[in-house]
Amino acid sequence: MSREVQSTKKPAGRPVRKRRKEIVDAAARVFAERGYHGASTQDIADLLGMRQASLYYYFESKEAALEEVCARGTAGFVEAAEAILKNGSSAEEKLRALLAAHITPLGDRADYMLTFLNERKWLPRESRRRIGRLSRRLEAIFERVIREGMRSGEFRSDLNPRLTALAMLGMMNSVAIWHHRESATLDHIAETLSDLVLKGAVSDG
Structure with a gap:
C-alpha cells in the first residue's frame, strides 16, 4: 500500500475499533497465506x-498493517503469560499453563502466529525493535518461571533457564505450522507437548 493517505470521508456506521479489528484479522490471514x-x-x-x-x-x-498484526499477535500471548505468572500456583503448574496458553489459541490466532514467525523480518528496523521488545517480555516470563522452579527444587538444577525458555517457545511456535494437518485437538497437542517438556525439566529429587 502506498503511504499516501487518500482524501475521502471517514466511513460511518460500525464502530471504528471493531472495524479495525476485522481489518487486522483479514491482514493476518492474507499475510499468512501469501506472505508479505x-x-x-x-x-x-x-x-x-x-x-x-x-x-x-x-x-x-x-508495512504498518504488518506491524499491527505482529504486535497484536505477540501482545495477546504476553498478556496471557503475565496473568499466569501472577496466579500463585507452583512453578510446574505455571509452566504447564504457559505452554498450553501458547498453543490452544491457535484455533483462531494461527494467522497471527504464522505472520509473526515468517514475515516480521520484512519490517523496518525500528518496527522490528518494537515487536522484539514484546517477544522478549514473553521469553522473560518463561525464563522467570524456570528459575523459580529451579530454586524451589521442582525443576532440575542444571538447566540453562534462557536456553530452556527459548527451546520451549520454539517448540510451541512450530505448532502453528503443522497442527492443521493433524486430527488431534489443540488441547490434546498442548497436553502432549507439555508432558514431553516437563519430563525433561522436572527434578527427580
Missing part, C-alpha cells in the same frame, strides 16, 4: 468486501 511480498492491500480489501482506499483510514501502509 505476495500480499497486497487489494487482497485485504477483497477479503472484507470493501474498497481498497478505505484501508487508508486504518493503516497508512501495508
Whole structure:
C-alpha cells in the first residue's frame, strides 16, 4: 500500500475499533497465506468486501498493517503469560499453563502466529525493535518461571533457564505450522507437548 493517505470521508456506521479489528484479522490471514511480498492491500480489501482506499483510514501502509498484526499477535500471548505468572500456583503448574496458553489459541490466532514467525523480518528496523521488545517480555516470563522452579527444587538444577525458555517457545511456535494437518485437538497437542517438556525439566529429587 502506498503511504499516501487518500482524501475521502471517514466511513460511518460500525464502530471504528471493531472495524479495525476485522481489518487486522483479514491482514493476518492474507499475510499468512501469501506472505508479505505476495500480499497486497487489494487482497485485504477483497477479503472484507470493501474498497481498497478505505484501508487508508486504518493503516497508512501495508508495512504498518504488518506491524499491527505482529504486535497484536505477540501482545495477546504476553498478556496471557503475565496473568499466569501472577496466579500463585507452583512453578510446574505455571509452566504447564504457559505452554498450553501458547498453543490452544491457535484455533483462531494461527494467522497471527504464522505472520509473526515468517514475515516480521520484512519490517523496518525500528518496527522490528518494537515487536522484539514484546517477544522478549514473553521469553522473560518463561525464563522467570524456570528459575523459580529451579530454586524451589521442582525443576532440575542444571538447566540453562534462557536456553530452556527459548527451546520451549520454539517448540510451541512450530505448532502453528503443522497442527492443521493433524486430527488431534489443540488441547490434546498442548497436553502432549507439555508432558514431553516437563519430563525433561522436572527434578527427580
